[in-house]
Amino acid sequence: MDLHEVYGLRNLINAETQRQRQMSYSQMRGGAEAHRIRDMLSEAMMRAFVLMDFGEHVDMNLDELHERLHPILKEVLQLESRAKGAEIVHRGLRAVILGRPNTGKSSLMNGLAQRDVAIVSDRAGTTRDSIEVRLNIAGVPMSLTDTAGIRDAEDSLEKEGVERAKRKILEADVVIAVVDASDAEEETSSILAELEELAVASLPVIVVRNKLDLARGKKFSEIESTARLDVVDCLETCALTLEGVQPLLKSLENLVNSLCPDDSGPCMTDTQLLSEAREELENALSVRDTALLCDHLQRALDIFGQMAGSTVSEQILDDLFKQFCIGK
Missing domain, CATH: 3.40.50.300 (P-loop containing nucleotide triphosphate hydrolases)
Structure with missing residues (x-):
């Protein structure tokens, strides 16, 4: 199970209404979205490195890279909005x-x-x-x-x-x-x-x-x-x-x-991480220096790696142990 499935299961256990149960199932599918956005960011990161190191030899410029980032930012904004709505559904x-x-x-x-x-x-x-x-x-x-x-x-x-x-x-x-x-x-x-x-x-x-x-x-x-x-x-x-x-x-x-969002599509669970990733993408789109853009993209990529389960912080593990009484 990935983290979204774990948190979705927790919310399902605590659900009082049918809408909460349906939202829990949507959250359990959020891991696939995290992987998809992470892959899109990884490709953008690769292009940013190429532009930074070999810009004079490739047919690519910063504006074209920004154009690739705009759709990603739009999707992250939508995911953040849905995640905030899902919080309201459960809270x-x-x-x-x-x-x-x-x-x-x-x-x-x-x-x-x-x-x-x-x-x-x-x-x-x-x-x-x-x-x-x-x-x-x-x-x-x-x-x-x-x-x-x-x-x-x-x-x-x-x-x-x-x-x-x-x-x-x-x-x-x-x-x-x-x-x-x-x-x-x-x-x-x-x-x-x-x-x-x-x-x-x-x-x-x-x-x-x-x-x-x-x-x-x-x-x-x-x-x-x-x-x-x-x-x-x-x-x-x-x-x-x-x-x-x-x-x-x-x-x-x-x-x-x-x-509150409808429960038809996948929904991610961590609004704080989504907010941080969105800020990094906004910062990446606001700079004209390729090195700075790479820094912001790397941080956004790390955040989505965490949401996809590639890396898991100790705080998240502590929360899981507390909420599920694992090991007690």
Whole structure:
């Protein structure tokens, strides 16, 4: 067995859903891709050495070599994207419900979970700590967390709940921002402004205007994405009657499918090594010195040799021993 088969088997053993199992089989075929890319890099490396040592005697130049590298880089980018998506399939997505107190976050969570997991009350600030439930969205596990309402808290317990809610945002893959539909414009601007400060990257956000029964016939303005917030959808719901819950589930499903690859093709397992190989290829394409290009190509070749199983680092072996309890 090569490393991809080993890691694929590990993921298969730990799989909870059919999609995870199918992705595990795709990862078990990743070794063939590593061998194929390594062979392509090996040929490019041979040509680079010839150009460096015998450039004046061969009918080849640096631009032609770059042309050969572009398709390889494109394939590596695709493999890296698929590997990151596969990580999400196996790890699952982290979704956080966020909003002001008494906007119906807990009712919405109960509607999404199709059972009572959060206490619902007319009293603002009922949820003091984060409540988590597991969902299956398009075959990918999703941990859905209902957080304390974001406001200037009045007591120490509520303050701690608000701080925990903010920390959850830093770990989230998607935020469901819930606002009161009767005061949606001002509340949405305020919540998104706070999210903008907390987000560290382009964080997917689904804006939910809840309590639609209090705002029938009201027209809402469009919400645009920002540098740090990617507003992927904007929906109206009435959590008490479950109106709009199915469209919200569909929106989450669309997000999952956009982040995760299909399971039809081979998929590699090590996103870090793929990222390093991609950087080396990008560096190789950015230089005009053949010797420097050879250095970057050699490092990319070594990385794919490691992924193909030609060389295996001690760290990888340590991980295998830990995860499979080999030798214990």
